[in-house]
Amino acid sequence: MPARLQIKAEDCSPLGQFILQYLERQSISMNRLAELSGVPQPRLRGACFKGTCPTPETLRKLARVMGKHHLELYTLAYEGRMEPLPEDADDVSLDILMRELFETARELELAVPKVRPSKAKIRKALLILGFSSENNAISEVG
Template sequence: MPARLQIKSEDCSPLGQLILQYLEEQGISMNHLAELSGIPQPRLRGACFKGTCPTPETLRKMARVIGKHHLELYTLAYKGRIENLPEDTDDSSLDLIMRELFETARELGLTAPKIRPSKAKIHKALLELGFSPENDECA
């Protein structure tokens, strides 16, 4: 049985809450997770708290161990830090879209592309998903 965590969920960012949940589900300690991921324990612990900025490398290492894509962890780590959203955009809508994309990809056995798709491919995919131009009267 792992040692009792001294980090409280209410002090954690969404990423930290995911890490705490993973520790509990796996029945492992933060030290063991740090060993598995190759992240120094103080850095892993620090990544759990609100207002911290884990490095992309930390997120990639963590993602490999917990079985998520590093961009999923990135959206959790930086949730609420995306600026200049349209006024009518719900704060959680981008997060929900990202989570839904990754969940669907996982269910279909798909992995994220190794290189960023072109704007044309992204545009085509968005149209196929039902997005429409703002000035489209038929929407």
């Protein structure tokens, strides 16, 4: 059983909370995760707190060990730091879409595909999700 963590979940960013949950599920210490990922323990600990900015390299190293895509950890790390879009902003923002995709995949415990889907599969998925051309010339997928 790992030693009790001295970091409180309420002091953590969404990334930090995710890391704490991972440590608990895996029954490992933060020192062990630091060792496995090659991220110095002070940097790993610091990445857990609200208002911190972990480097992309830190996120890539953690993602590899945690079995996640680095963009998923990136969205968690910067979730609280992204300014909300104004009410009149276009709802098809790429940032919103990416966050929703990763959040839904995380909730469903789905892994990121190892191979990039073909254009045909991406097109079909977009049509199923309700995307359409400006002139609605794209037919629905049944």
